[in-house]
Amino acid sequence: MRNLILFGAPGAGKGTQGKSLSERYKIPQISTGDILRSSVKNKTALGLKAKEYMDRGALVPDEIVLGMVVERLKSDDCEKGFILDGFPRNIKQADALETLLGAMGKGIDSVIGIDVERKELVRRLSGRRVCRKCGANYHIIFSPPLNMGVCDKCGAEIYQRDDDREDTIEARLKVYEQETFPLVDYYGKKKLYRPVNGIGSVDTITESVVRAIEAGKS
Ligand code: AP5
Numbered sequence: 001m002r003n004l005i006l007f008g009a010p011g012a013g014k015g016t017q018g019k020s021l022s023e024r025y026k027i028p029q030i031s032t033g034d035i036l037r038s039s040v041k042n043k044t045a046l047g048l049k050a051k052e053y054m055d056r057g058a059l060v061p062d063e064i065v066l067g068m069v070v071e072r073l074k075s076d077d078c079e080k081g082f083i084l085d086g087f088p089r090n091i092k093q094a095d096a097l098e099t100l101l102g103a104m105g106k107g108i109d110s111v112i113g114i115d116v117e118r119k120e121l122v123r124r125l126s127g128r129r130v131c132r133k134c135g136a137n138y139h140i141i142f143s144p145p146l147n148m149g150v151c152d153k154c155g156a157e158i159y160q161r162d163d164d165r166e167d168t169i170e171a172r173l174k175v176y177e178q179e180t181f182p183l184v185d186y187y188g189k190k191k192l193y194r195p196v197n198g199i200g201s202v203d204t205i206t207e208s209v210v211r212a213i214e215a216g217k218s
Pocket of ligand 1: 008010054085125128198
C-alpha cells in the first residue's frame with residue numbers, strides 16, 4: 001500500500017508528477033483543486049461557493065474540502081493507496097486527515113515535497129494552459145501544444161485557468177507561504193517529509209520522486 005501526499009507550492013508540479021505516479025503505481029491521484037474545478041464547471045451549490053474563494057486565490061473553507069476528501073478516500077479504488085495532490089493545505093486539514101485515516105486503520109507513508117523557487121513558480125503558472133475537455137496540461141514555452149489553443153490529445157480548446165492571472169498568482173503564493181508551508185515542519189516532525197528538487201525535466205523529477213517514495217518504505 002502506498003498512501004502518499006504530493007506537497008508543494010502552486011505551480012511546483014504536483015499535478016504533473018501526480019499523473020505519472022498514478023500510472024506507475026496504479027493508484028488514484030486525488031486533486032482537491034480538480035474536484036473543486038469540476039464542481040465549479042457543473043455549477044453545483046458547492047462549486048458556486050468555492051469559486052468565490054478560488055478566484056481570489058484564497059483557500060476554500062475547510063468543511064467543504066474535508067467533506068469531499070472523506071467521501072473520496074472511502075472509495076474502493078483507494079484500497080491499494082492514493083496520491084493526495086493539493087491536500088492537506090493547513091494544519092487543521094492535516095489533523096483531520098490523520099484522524100480520518102486512523103479511523104480507517106491507515107496512515108500516510110510519505111509526504112513528497114517538490115521544491116521550486118518562487119520566480120520559477122510564477123513562470124510556470126503564468127504560462128500554464130489546460131484543455132477544457134480532457135484536462136491535459138500545457139505550458140506556452142516549456143510544453144506548448146502543436147497548434148496554439150488546441151489540445152494535442154483530444155482537439156478541444158485549451159484555456160488559461162482564472163486563478164493563473166498575475167494578481168491571483170501572487171495571492172496564492174502568499175496563502176501558501178502563510179498557511180500551507182508550516183506543514184513542512186508538521187510532517188518533518190513525524191519523519192514523513194521528503195523533499196525533492198523540482199527543477200529539471202518532468203521525467204528526471206519523477207525519478208527523484210520515486211526514489212524518495214521507495215526510500216520511505218525501507
Ligand atoms: P490547486 O488546483 O490544487 O492548485 P495549486 O496547488 O495552486 O497547484 P497548481 O495546480 O496550480 O500547480 P501544480 O503544483 O499542480 O503544478 P502543475 O503540475 O499544474 O488549487 C486551486 C485552488 O483550489 C486553490 O487556490 C484553492 O482555492 C482551492 N483548493 C484546492 N485544494 C484545497 C484545499 N485542500 N483546501 C482549500 N482550498 C483548496 O504545473 C504547473 C505548470 O508548470 C504547468 O504548465 C506544467 O506544464 C509546468 N511544469 C510542471 N512541471 C514542470 C517542469 N519540471 N519543468 C517545466 N514546467 C513544468
